[in-house]
Amino acid sequence: MNPRNLPRLALLLALAAGPLLAAASLTPDPDNGGITLPDGFRAVVVADKLKPLRNIAVAPNGDLYAKTRQAGIIALRDTNGDGKADDIQEFGSGGGTGIALHNGYLYHSTDDHVFRYKLTPGELVPTGEPERIVRDLPNRRQHSAKAIAFGADGQLYVEVGSPSNALGQPDRALGAKGQDPTEFLKTHGGYWRFDPDKPEQTQADGHHVSTGHRHSTSIALNPVSKKLFVAIHGRDQLNTVAPQFFTAEDNAENPSEVFHLLEDGADFGWPTTYWDPREKKRKLNPEYGGDGTKLAEPGKFPDPLIGFPAHWAPMQMAFYTGTQFPEKYRGGAFLAFHGSWNRAPLPQRGYNVVYIPFNQDGMPTGDYEIFADGFAGADKLESPGDAKHRPNGVAVGPDGSLYISDSQAGRIWRIFYQK
């Protein structure tokens, strides 16, 4: 090799390895981008003031892809390894929430369809038009985000939410009466499984995996147990519908956002029931005759593996498959909580990222702890519109850093561990 080419070769190697440089070489933001983290963890702001961001995915070379709620996908590349994105481009359109990388493709969902782009190795932005894999999913505005993930079977799992609070009539109104959910649940409130390679599939072409949920924007595959886990948004407004049974505080603390194993045939008990986190019991919704005390039929629906606090709003979830973080954080899942609105007049809560430990069998221990906090920017938050940031997406990078996206002010953090 010509010795004069050595400096150029060194530069090329450094550029290629930039995104993969060890966390020890990253310089954190002095204030960790405004959030609080456990001891030893630091954060660098990858990019800021982007559009409202939803879920994110990180490629094996460190390229980051972020869904925007109402526009395209933002692609980010850190070319010099300082943690901050230098090449930021937007492509595509349609808005939406779901995004996942699989077999060299970037899959993403709008509120109606699931598309995929073929990625060219080394290229940040895919060329060409996306291929539509699933089309015309139900969309009636409420709970229309379509989370996607891949199972151990390599199949594409897609959520279809329920455009409803608790299927009451009138919904969210005083004295709302529960409707028969049978027909409704045939096309809403569940997960469907599709062939990831076949274009133009309809909902009817998919396999109906699970039913009985209100809205789920959290689904991730545990690589040890090879099982999918989901978190589900609980109903709102118990005290609006039935003030004779529920106070404002009852409503602020009920029901749990529930965490479940996703298995074929699962029925998670909505709309007729909810999970009471204080008594750890499944109860009847007031729309279906509940009064805050009446229990659901025993054994009909599974108890949640974890009952998160009411109204925290679980968003993207990612299992930690890296080795950068200390042993305590390996094998479990990070879950972003968008933050509440329906706790008012009590202060809003959530607006954080929790860590959910899993055991050596790839099952949750039942515990969780807050990992990243302070996103709201205020201790006593009255309204979500006043929050500085709202965590939405989480993804683990190839070096084991954790990325978090923000739907409020368009910020992305890269969390890393420095001994």
Next chain:
Amino acid sequence: MRSALPFLLLAFLPACNRPAPEPPAPAAATPTADGETLFQQHCATCHMANGSGVPYLQPDIRRSAWITAEDPQPLLKLILRGSAAMGEFANSYENDMPPFEHLSDADIAALATRVRERFTTPPPSTPITPADVATARQ
């Protein structure tokens, strides 16, 4: 002194024996509370105490054209019928607004008057009356 015991016992009746609240008859002439209290009871849950709403889900009403309009009828129809009275605007947000027709004319008049005072600059000088609400119900 008469014993307070019976009243104390009443306070501890099981929740399932509590009757559903009786909605006030529409023709009741007196509001059950002042407009601000009614706003906090019925509207703040979704639109927040400061009216700022919830991004994408429920609108920020602080500069809403529905509230600042000279003619109160569209606002009153919206309160009475919820999203059904909004036309295309209902598609701008993800959650539907339920109807509040179960509130009395006097309550809705007080509520709507207060909403216009809070979120219109300058606030209209003419309050909304129960008769205005009765008209909106037709």
